[in-house]
Amino acid sequence: MKSRAHLTVGVDAHIEAGETGAVLPFVLLVVAALSIMAAAGFLMAGLANESAESHQLGVRAFHIAEAGLEELLGSTRGAPPPTSGFAQADGTASLRSEQLLALPYFERIFRVESTGISSSPRFGLARRTVGALLHVSDPPRFGAALLAAHELDGAGATGTISGTDRGAACPGGRHPGVVAGLTAATGVSAGSGIVLSGAPPRATTSSPVRPRRLSGLDWEALLGSFGPLALGSALPGWPVVGLPPAPVLGAGGSGRGTVIARGDLILDPGFAWRGAILVGGRLIVRGSIRIRGAVAVGLDSATRADTTVLGPGPINLVFDACAADSASASVAVPPAVRPGSWFERF
Helix, strand or coil: CCCCHHHHHHHHHHHHHHHHHHHHHHHHHHHHHHHHHHHHHHHHHHCCCHHHHHHHHHHHHHHHHHHHHHHHHCCCCCCCCCCCEEECEEEEEEEEEEEEEECCCCCEEEEEEEEEEECCCCCEEEEEEEEEEEEEECCCCEEEEECCCCCEECCCCCCEECCCCCCCCCCCCCCEEHHHHHCCCCCCCCCCEEEEEECCCCCCECCCCCCCHCCCCCHHHHHHCCCCCCCCCCCCCCCCEEEECCCEEHHCCCCCEEECCCCEEEECCCCCEEEEEECCCCCCECCCCEEEEEEECCHHHHHHHCEECCCCCCEEEEHHHHHHHHHHHHHHCCCCCCCCCCEEEE
């Protein structure tokens, strides 16, 4: 017969064994759940990092696209090129332009798009496109050796005003080798010894003469584009020289480039120039001068009732197509973004 003590020990051992069998699966279940949660946490953290890196890649592509567009706007005068490129350390941009509309006075509307491309070994390429509509003023065209919005007083003067280049059209240029000698509402006054030649020697236009309609030269926009240029100041490349009020240029003022005189301009004997001379007011010639290029006078509408004096001379003004091309490009007004036209495409 078993003792009571023996029975008690047997029952306790049985209970402990049963409890051990129930707890072990529960512990394993908890450990598995914690492992799954930890793995999910690591996965979510990895996905978040990947999402942030992918987002940053797209942001870089966006900034590259914007930088390419800004570079185009800052470096272009006149119409933008059909295609161009831009590069920086973290990516490149490809730019495209398309003309949408032609306006009066040699102006046009273009749509320009810049697509920025950024890459990473993990995510490959990211592309973002931005763009805008541009209001473009074409570089002015010099259709005559002398464009005059003033009456011309050549009494007693001698010399030549020729629209025929000594060579030919500049290769790849915008100007032909032969233009009109003089474009004006009236001819040179009676008693002048100045000989006109070109195709035609004198082109008659309406009165008053409108230089912007004839050449696309917007005087106010031109002055606003360059600001207050000082005497002798010049932009890189082809020089653009601004003159102070009431300037007088003689032999010591000779050179090349584009001269901008806001008011009247007096030319003394010995003056020689290759390029363009743009005068808001009157041109007064007080002796022998020599110009290869193109001259436009009376560009400021407030001075149209004045008279340009071409004597006594002799004046030797001969059109130069290459000089006209360089001068035209140098005074082209930068394109302007049309308000509200900026867009983004993913």
